[in-house]
Each structure stands twice: as C-alpha cells, then as structure tokens.
Amino acid sequence: MGYSVTTPIFYVNAAPHLGHAYSTIVADVLARHHRQRGDDVFFLTGTDEHGEPVANVAAERGITPQELVDENAPRFQAMGPVVEASNDFFVRTSDPRHKAAVQEILTRVKDNGYVYEGSYEGWYCPKCADFKTESEIAEGNTCPIHGIPLSRESETNWFFRLSAFQEQLEQLYADRPDWVVPQARRNEALAFIKGGLQDVSLSRSAISWGVEVPWDPEHVFYVWWDALLNYVTALRFGREGQDLSESHWPAVHVIGKDILKFHTIYWPALLMAAGLEVPRRVLVGGFLLVDGAKMSKSRGNVLDPFAAIEAYGADAVRFYLLREVGFGQDGSVSLDGLKLRYETELANDLGNLASRSIAMVRRYRDGQASDVAVDPEIAAAFDGLDAQVAALLDDGQISQALEAIWERVRRLNRFVEERAPWALAKAEKNDGADPAALDVVLRTLIEGVRVLGVLLHPWLPTSTGTLLDALGAPVLAWDGARLGAGAAGEVGELAPLFPKDRAAA
Numbered sequence: 001m002g003y004s005v006t007t008p009i010f011y012v013n014a015a016p017h018l019g020h021a022y023s024t025i026v027a028d029v030l031a032r033h034h035r036q037r038g039d040d041v042f043f044l045t046g047t048d049e050h051g052e053p054v055a056n057v058a059a060e061r062g063i064t065p066q067e068l069v070d071e072n073a074p075r076f077q078a079m080g081p082v083v084e085a086s087n088d089f090f091v092r093t094s095d096p097r098h099k100a101a102v103q104e105i106l107t108r109v110k111d112n113g114y115v116y117e118g119s120y121e122g123w124y125c126p127k128c129a130d131f132k133t134e135s136e137i138a139e140g141n142t143c144p145i146h147g148i149p150l151s152r153e154s155e156t157n158w159f160f161r162l163s164a165f166q167e168q169l170e171q172l173y174a175d176r177p178d179w180v181v182p183q184a185r186r187n188e189a190l191a192f193i194k195g196g197l198q199d200v201s202l203s204r205s206a207i208s209w210g211v212e213v214p215w216d217p218e219h220v221f222y223v224w225w226d227a228l229l230n231y232v233t234a235l236r237f238g239r240e241g242q243d244l245s246e247s248h249w250p251a252v253h254v255i256g257k258d259i260l261k262f263h264t265i266y267w268p269a270l271l272m273a274a275g276l277e278v279p280r281r282v283l284v285g286g287f288l289l290v291d292g293a294k295m296s297k298s299r300g301n302v303l304d305p306f307a308a309i310e311a312y313g314a315d316a317v318r319f320y321l322l323r324e325v326g327f328g329q330d331g332s333v334s335l336d337g338l339k340l341r342y343e344t345e346l347a348n349d350l351g352n353l354a355s356r357s358i359a360m361v362r363r364y365r366d367g368q369a370s371d372v373a374v375d376p377e378i379a380a381a382f383d384g385l386d387a388q389v390a391a392l393l394d395d396g397q398i399s400q401a402l403e404a405i406w407e408r409v410r411r412l413n414r415f416v417e418e419r420a421p422w423a424l425a426k427a428e429k430n431d432g433a434d435p436a437a438l439d440v441v442l443r444t445l446i447e448g449v450r451v452l453g454v455l456l457h458p459w460l461p462t463s464t465g466t467l468l469d470a471l472g473a474p475v476l477a478w479d480g481a482r483l484g485a486g487a488a489g490e491v492g493e494l495a496p497l498f499p500k501d502r503a504a505a
C-alpha cells in the first residue's frame, strides 16, 4: 500500500534549527514505522524558495534569488542525514518541474471557476507573507507570530474563491472529526472556518521571484500556494521513472501550529477546487520552548540540534524530543533535560537491560538461549502491544506510542529484579537446581529485548540496529514485533548502546 508522509517545506532563508529538525524527526518516525508494516513509503521534505524575503536578501547581497537559494537549500538537505531522516526525496520549489506543475494545477482551478481579478486592502506581515484578519492582529498592529509591525497594503491581483468552500470545509470537519489532530488545533481551525471565510489572494504583482501566473505574466503566485502544492507536485517526479500521484496521494502532513490555517483551511479548499482529494490527515505539532519562549531564529534562543547530536547522538535527540514534549503540545526542552533522559532512560533503562540480558545469556548459556516458551506474565504484559503502538501512531499520538513501549522497558527491568537470574545460575551450579527456570528467564529477556528493538526502531534507528544485530535477529518487519515471534538464535557481543562517557562530554 502506498503511504506518503511530509514535513512542511522549510523557508530557505534561515539556518536549520531545532523546530525544523523536530518536524523532520516526527515524519521520519512515521515513515520508518510504515516501512516496517510493509507499506510502499514516500517520505517527502524540502525547501520553500520563493517570496519577498528571499528576493530582498538576494538584492542586498547583489546576487540573484536563484543564487541565494542554491546556496541555502543544501544546508537543509544536509540536515536530513544528521537527524537520521530517511526521506525519499527533497523537493525544491525553484525546480522547473515543480513550477510547471503549479502552473498546470492553478490553471485548472481558474478553469473550474474559482479565480477572479480583484483588489484588496489589509494588514500584511512580510515574514508570514500573509494578510491578517482582525482577530489575528496583536496589540499595536503587530504580527502575533513575529512581533513585528504590520504594514497596510493594498493590491490588485488574482483571488482564490475560498468563500465558495465554506460548506464543504464545514462538512469535511464534521465527517472526519480526527482529520486534524490534536483536537485543540482542529477546533481552532473549525472556529476560523465558522467565523466566515473570505476570498484570499492567489497572486502578487509587487514581486517577481515566484512562479509566474501563466495567464498574467506580470504576476507571480502568492508564495503560500506555490509552497503548499509541493506535496502533490513532487509525487510526479520524486521517484525516478514513476508518477506517484495516484498511488501516494493523499498524504499525511506533519506541520507546526504556526502554519495551521494554511494547511487545514486554504490547502483542502485549493485541492477541492482542483478536483483533488484532501490530505489523509494533518498532524499538528506544538512549539518547542526554551525558557518558556517559542524557539525561533528571529528571537535568538535557538537550541542547536547539531551540537546536541554531536554530544549525544541523533538517536538520543530523536528520543528526547518526542519523549519530553507530547506531540501536539507546547513544551520546554533543554540540554539538561536531554542529559537526564539520556542517562536515566536510554543508558539505564534500555541500554543496561539489553547489555545485561545479552551478557547473562553469554555467561550462563554460552550465548544461546534455549528455545522455550516465554514467561506467561511477561507474555501477557506484551500482548497486543504491537497493535496498540500501530493504532497510536496512526492517530498521531507519537509520544503516547513511545510511552506504551517504555512501560514494557520498565516491566522487563522489574522482571530481572524479581527473578534474579544470577541467583538461579548460582543455584544451578551449586545445588544442581533444574535449569528450566533460568532458561525461561533468559529466553524471555532476549525475546523481550528483541521485540523492544523492533518497536523502538522508528525512534532509535541506529541503536536498535546495533541491538538487533547483536541478538542475531536483524529483522525490522512488524510481524516480528510480538513476543515469541523470534527464533532463539545465538547472541553476540554488545558494546554499550548509550555509553555514559558520551553523556559526560
């Protein structure tokens, strides 16, 4: 089955920061999970390269906008491998193939009767590239997102008949109550719709850095439409020699709440106008806060994900971000918090569990756990976990899925303490006790750790790979995510998955 997941495309005029890394990691967790389930995954990310801010910076530097974006886009392309993103394609909106597809689709929207020429006057934020409605204007006529003064602008341009989709959008939200998650964001979008939709600009004439309007070459398409359309245009050329438009649309979108209106109101309306299906789902992340303030480049409180990854590894940062802040919520993140979770959860709870389980099998059974049935209590504790995790991920409950798995990490740790395999080994050796008791404990631990490795793969791709290799079971497929599904193989040596000296650095 085709499964498509996207990040927002990132505005190329910035340096990649933790917010970008966060969206990419969330989408990557879903992509990896769906590959485990055997889906034909297309994971798309990229850069948004048009609009006024790019043109302005290029002009200041005396270079062309294309030269500027060619210089900046690679910084975002380079971010993928650093955060271990497994994206299948990186789209750039200055790509001529994207531009041609945008022109074709928006011409179809016009032919369908949803475009007209008109004029508009309102309060405009150049950083949002958006006119603000009365309810969106912060005190002193400033942008609530950027905190900068709004300018009064009027323009004659082409309009998209958004108001024509009032009823259809209300119907979409009624028919599919979990189309936007979390619920708070869905309610926010729905309230905006119910407030009455006004037509919005489709084009601008004041700037030239954009996709030319084919029926009026003095205009370029307003950057938001061009950017949103990447989600469908890239399907045409993102996989060599194939057109994925049929098999991989609709997609699941991962976005931040600052771009909610565009993705949950403008975008589905445009798709309807073009005769295309609306997205499968929109998963809306909250803001990552540092000292209680939104992390953004313009406020200068950027937590550098690259430095954090250098210190702790990409797996640890991926894990931390999704563990610390429930996806969809706002939450604070810090290097101290990362260090704490690294030591307590990754190194102690998971790393030690894996190391000691493998070490005991090597010490007491020469590296070969017996092929006996697993402990019934642990079997019960893991029963249905695979289905639960898959369902939570499908619902966009990414942190809850991780917590469900982590409950079993803790359960297995308690199991080790309860059964004290070292005492069983001593009794075997000294008193000739029946080896069956220790066999069950060791088999349960190895099997439990293997299942955790399969389940945790989307969050911890590198370390779970190392772990599953050491267990002689390097298979990620989802049908192996059940306790007892693994064959009792020979275990090899395992170096610490999350070394303590790394955390001390």
Ligand SMILES: [Zn+2]
Pocket (backbone or CB within 6 Å): 125, 126, 127, 128, 129, 143, 144, 145, 146, 147
């Ligand atoms: Zn703004």
